[in-house]
Amino acid sequence: MKLNFLSYEIFLIVLLLMIRSNLCGQAANEGVRSISSALSGREFDKALELLRPALQNAPNNPQLWMLQGLAFSGKDDTKSALASYRHALKSSPDYLPALEGAAQIEYEAGNEDAVSLLEQVLKLRPADVTSHAMLAVMAEKKGDCATAVKHFSLSGRMLDSQPEALQGYGVCLLKLKQTEEAIQIFQQLEAARPDDPRCRRGLAAVQLSAGKLDEALATIKPLLDANPDVSTMQLAAAIYEADKDTPNAVKILRDAIVKDPMQAALYVDFAELAMDHQSFQTGVEMINAGLKLQPAAAPLYVARGVLYVQLAEYEKAETDFQQAEKLDPSQGMSAAAEGMLAEEENQNNPDQALATVRDKLARKPGDAFLWYLQAAILSKKSAEPGSAEFERGLNSAQRAVTLQPSLTAARNVLAKYYLDAGKSDLAAKECRMVLEQAPSDQSALYHLVIALRKTNNHAEIPDLLKRLARARQEATRQEGERNRYKLVVAPGG
Numbered sequence: 001m002k003l004n005f006l007s008y009e010i011f012l013i014v015l016l017l018m019i020r021s022n023l024c025g026q027a028a029n030e031g032v033r034s035i036s037s038a039l040s041g042r043e044f045d046k047a048l049e050l051l052r053p054a055l056q057n058a059p060n061n062p063q064l065w066m067l068q069g070l071a072f073s074g075k076d077d078t079k080s081a082l083a084s085y086r087h088a089l090k091s092s093p094d095y096l097p098a099l100e101g102a103a104q105i106e107y108e109a110g111n112e113d114a115v116s117l118l119e120q121v122l123k124l125r126p127a128d129v130t131s132h133a134m135l136a137v138m139a140e141k142k143g144d145c146a147t148a149v150k151h152f153s154l155s156g157r158m159l160d161s162q163p164e165a166l167q168g169y170g171v172c173l174l175k176l177k178q179t180e181e182a183i184q185i186f187q188q189l190e191a192a193r194p195d196d197p198r199c200r201r202g203l204a205a206v207q208l209s210a211g212k213l214d215e216a217l218a219t220i221k222p223l224l225d226a227n228p229d230v231s232t233m234q235l236a237a238a239i240y241e242a243d244k245d246t247p248n249a250v251k252i253l254r255d256a257i258v259k260d261p262m263q264a265a266l267y268v269d270f271a272e273l274a275m276d277h278q279s280f281q282t283g284v285e286m287i288n289a290g291l292k293l294q295p296a297a298a299p300l301y302v303a304r305g306v307l308y309v310q311l312a313e314y315e316k317a318e319t320d321f322q323q324a325e326k327l328d329p330s331q332g333m334s335a336a337a338e339g340m341l342a343e344e345e346n347q348n349n350p351d352q353a354l355a356t357v358r359d360k361l362a363r364k365p366g367d368a369f370l371w372y373l374q375a376a377i378l379s380k381k382s383a384e385p386g387s388a389e390f391e392r393g394l395n396s397a398q399r400a401v402t403l404q405p406s407l408t409a410a411r412n413v414l415a416k417y418y419l420d421a422g423k424s425d426l427a428a429k430e431c432r433m434v435l436e437q438a439p440s441d442q443s444a445l446y447h448l449v450i451a452l453r454k455t456n457n458h459a460e461i462p463d464l465l466k467r468l469a470r471a472r473q474e475a476t477r478q479e480g481e482r483n484r485y486k487l488v489v490a491p492g493g
Contacts (some may be wrong), residue, residue, distance in 0.1 A: 057163035062088035145172035179210035272304040298328035309469035
């Protein structure tokens with residue numbers, strides 16, 4: 001999002017005033033005045049020509065390097081501008097114009113180096129609202145809401161013209177359970193853009209999270225009365241259910257499904273309602289309807305598997321969980337492992353991902369997580385047991401576990417390799433070791449069920465499926481909460 005210390009023109013005027021007032025630590029001689037005049041006229045090439053001999057005569061003059069950075073900025077050559085600002089800071093680490101110029105470029109590029117520069121600006125000017133706002137936005141993007149809220153709160157009226165930043169502030173307050181403060185932020189957003197349904201929907205979502213159900217219903221009702229979109233209907237159903245008005249929640253979810261029958265999340269929400277009210281068969285029937293339209297939707301198989309467990313139809317549940325994992329192997333992974341694996345897979349290019357991981361392993365052969373990533377990527381390529389690729393993946397998983405026995409993601413992948421290789425006892429052993437550390441690990445629970453079934457040891461399976469169903473249901477609820485945050489979206493400014 002656009003956050004600037006000053007516009008180029010205002011920044012230039014301020015700088016020239018500093019030069020002429022001798023606030024930069026050097027008399028405004030003829031050469032500097034000529035450079036300043038060229039910059040004022042936006043004659044950037046001329047300014048650079050004048051700066052060349054000036055810098056040769058005074059190579060450690062931070063003001064001249066700063067002026068060169070300003071000229072390059074005017075030409076949109078940010079790489080050269082940053083190098084100039086950095087050069088100025090070598091001579092004078094506290095030279096504020098160079099700090100601000102470098103911080104602006106690093107911030108706009110999303111580089112972590114902006115943080116130290118902005119912190120240095122704040123040491124020199126503690127009340128600088130732009131620096132606080134920039135640090136807040138960067139912290140919010142990293143998920144560091146405690147730091148983000150601290151800096152957002154010191155940004156003053158800077159946020160009034162930055163709806164994206166204001167939305168980030170509100171979301172962070174919500175995540176930190178500071179719901180009253182979050183509501184105030186989203187009320188401010190909604191008041192600023194009363195005709196934008198996203199702002200109103202965001203406010204209603206925050207009010208729901210705060211348990212202010214009457215207020216949430218009042219906020220969302222105008223949207224419901226005006227041909228609502230599916231996101232609004234989904235949120236309204238959650239509000240009605242939280243308010244113990246299940247008939248209205250069911251009705252609006254059905255209407256949403258009719259409006260957009262291809263959205264799997266609506267069927268999952270309906271299944272959750274069915275679970276909460278022990279209407280398991282009704283939930284199964286709705287999921288069946290969804291699967292007729294979307295036979296490859298893994299979340300629907302998960303939802304139906306959970307319902308089948310409640311109906312004590314364990315073989316059907318097991319079949320659904322198996323199909324869900326087949327369609328989407330990430331269903332049983334932890335969010336952290338899934339995210340890191342997805343990042344390494346380089347947009348579904350496993351060969352490129354393998355090349356990247358192997359390059360890293362050449363430099364860091366003792367990194368257990370890299371060995372796990374290699375094993376996981378090879379596993380997703382579905383190599384045949386006994387093939388060179390399969391053996392490479394198996395060996396990688398074994399190496400990861402040897403290097404870091406507590407790495408449950410690696411043990412889960414190793415269990416999968418053992419299952420595929422027909423070594424069910426070894427797979428069961430790995431799963432049990434995972435479950436000692438993480439009793440609700442979905443992948444370990446599911447693979448243990450398979451291993452026990454292959455060894456004709458069925459006694460534990462019903463209990464394991466119940467545990468798996470609870471874990472799946474909790475994961476679904478957490479995903480619903482994450483989706484709630486996605487509804488808290490304000491338009492860009």
